[in-house]
Amino acid sequence: MKDISEMKSELSKYERITDILKKSRPVLTGNETIEENxxxxxxxxxxxxxNFNIPDHLFGWVYVGWVRRGLIAASVLIISFFAVQxxxxxxxxxxxxxxEVSTNPSFVKGVPDDFEPTLLINTRSGKISLKxxxxxxxxxxxxxxxxxxxxxxxxxxxxxxxxxxxxxxxIENKLSEKDKKKFNL
Amino acid sequence: MIELExxxxxxxxxxxxxxxxxxxxxxxxxxxxxxxxxxxxxxxxIVQETMVTIWEKIGNIKSNEAFKTWLxxxxxxxxxxxxRKKKVNAEVRADEKGWKLIxxxxxxEHVPELENKEIAVMIKVLTEKLSPRQKAVFVMCDLExxxxxxxxxxxxxxxRNIKANLYFARKRIGxxxxxxx
Numbered sequence: 001m002k003d004i005s006e007m008k009s010e011l012s013k014y015e016r017i018t019d020i021l022k023k024s025r026p027v028l029t030g031n032e033t034i035e036e037n038x039x040x041x042x043x044x045x046x047x048x049x050x051n052f053n054i055p056d057h058l059f060g061w062v063y064v065g066w067v068r069r070g071l072i073a074a075s076v077l078i079i080s081f082f083a084v085q086x087x088x089x090x091x092x093x094x095x096x097x098x099x100e101v102s103t104n105p106s107f108v109k110g111v112p113d114d115f116e117p118t119l120l121i122n123t124r125s126g127k128i129s130l131k132x133x134x135x136x137x138x139x140x141x142x143x144x145x146x147x148x149x150x151x152x153x154x155x156x157x158x159x160x161x162x163x164x165x166x167x168x169x170x171i172e173n174k175l176s177e178k179d180k181k182k183f184n185l
Numbered sequence: 186m187i188e189l190e191x192x193x194x195x196x197x198x199x200x201x202x203x204x205x206x207x208x209x210x211x212x213x214x215x216x217x218x219x220x221x222x223x224x225x226x227x228x229x230x231i232v233q234e235t236m237v238t239i240w241e242k243i244g245n246i247k248s249n250e251a252f253k254t255w256l257x258x259x260x261x262x263x264x265x266x267x268x269r270k271k272k273v274n275a276e277v278r279a280d281e282k283g284w285k286l287i288x289x290x291x292x293x294e295h296v297p298e299l300e301n302k303e304i305a306v307m308i309k310v311l312t313e314k315l316s317p318r319q320k321a322v323f324v325m326c327d328l329e330x331x332x333x334x335x336x337x338x339x340x341x342x343x344x345r346n347i348k349a350n351l352y353f354a355r356k357r358i359g360x361x362x363x364x365x366x
Contacts, residue, residue, distance in 0.1 A: 013362050014355065016291050018327045021307060024299035026219040026228075028212045034229060035207045038236040042203070045237070 187213070187256075189249040196243055207236050213253065214260040220324040221264045221317075223309040225301050231263045238263075257331075258339045261321055268317040283310035284365035291366060310365075314357045322347055323354040 028034070061067055135143075161168050187209045191202050214235045219228035238259050246255050283306045290296055290307075299307070312320045321340060325331045326347075333344050342350070 013291060013366055014359055017287060017307070017311070017362065020290055020296050020299065021220075021304065021328050022330065023296070024304055026216050026225075026301050026304055028215040028229075028232070029301075030229070031208060031211060034211055034233055034236075035204055037233050038207050038240075039204060041233065041237050042200075042240050045241070 187253060189252070192243070192249045192252045195240075196246065196249070198244065200240065203240060206239070210239070210252075210256055211236065214256055217257055217260045217324065217329060218264055219301070219305070220308055220328050221261070221321055222267065223305045223312070225305060227267065231260060231267060234263050235259045254335060254338050257325070257335075261325075261339050264321065265317055268320075280306065280310050283307065287311075288366045311358050311361065312354075314361065315354050316350075318342070319350045319354040319357070322350040323358070326351055327355075 062071065161171060187206070191206050191209075194201070195203055195206060211232050214232045215228055218231040218235075219225060222228050222231070235256070239256065243252075246252060286303060287307055287310065290299070290303075308324075312323065315323065318340070322336060322342075325336045325339065326333070331339070333347050336342070336347050337344055340347070
């Protein structure tokens with residue numbers, strides 16, 4: 001255990017030492033050199049700030065070697081992929097253009113009211129090919145008109161038969177006889 | 186003395202008289218840095234870095250009166266950065282010559298003003314066992330005579346923390362004094 005006098009002497013030594021250090025303030029020598037160095041560093045910083053270029057700051061990284069090489073490789077890949085894709089698309093378009101418009105006979109069973117034969121015409125040639133014979137738009141229109149005329153006559157005939165019961169019975173008999181003959185055959 | 190008018194000018198972006206600010210503020214920064222680090226050349230480098238930081242950020246301080254505290258804070262942070270980087274090399278062996286110088290000086294009746302070299306030796310041997318925080322608190326409180334409030338503002342430590350660090354710093358220095366003197 002330390003006695004009080006020992007502690008006091010320790011404390012007084014501590015105080016004495018700190019007091020000496022307190023009074024002896026470090027002297028800054030070469031103040032002018034420090035000032036000059038600081039001003040020079042500030043000038044350098046100012047120059048950097050003045051030369052600050054936003055595009056360079058934003059895109060300066062493209063000048064880094066490996067980034068640059070990577071970008072070149074990526075752009076070559078993208079361009080080649082684009083070229084391949086374009087050639088594939090062109091090829092498909094050409095294939096489609098070469099294909100002819102074909103009509104299925106079963107599709108033209110009966111004639112709808114809004115039948116528009118010109119729709120069937122190949123837009124490229126303006127003609128439709130049917131077993132080697134080419135039909136023009138005019139011929140198709142004539143064909144439609146004759147169908148319409150035939151339909152009108154047929155409906156008139158049906159109406160005439162419906163209006164006349166004797167004629168109707170006669171036709172029905174004739175038709176049933178015809179069916180019987182067919183059946184016998 | 187640091188002229189507050191010059192600080193005001195710099196805060197407003199007028200750096201024409203910044204050289205004067207450097208001239209007046211450098212001794213304060215140097216005193217703290219030198220006492221914490223115990224190395225004149227390093228302390229001068231720290232002063233230069235501190236002044237450049239001040240030039241860059243002086244617009245951020247709230248008032249001219251806060252400048253001195255802020256100057257100490259910047260210096261303290263630079264010293265801590267330096268000590269952190271040099272942690273591996275920071276081991277200083279107790280120097281017999283250093284202790285002889287201290288004991289010779291303590292028992293002198295009239296102590297002449299010490300030179301930087303002597304101050305550096307004394308500080309190095311006294312604070313060799315202290316952590317950077319303890320060192321900073323000891324220097325600011327016992328040598329620079331700053332209040333606990335000011336130290337708290339400078340270091341960002343709480344008052345209780347400052348008291349604890351100061352207690353351990355004094356205790357360790359006392360132990361060394363007991364052993365060597």
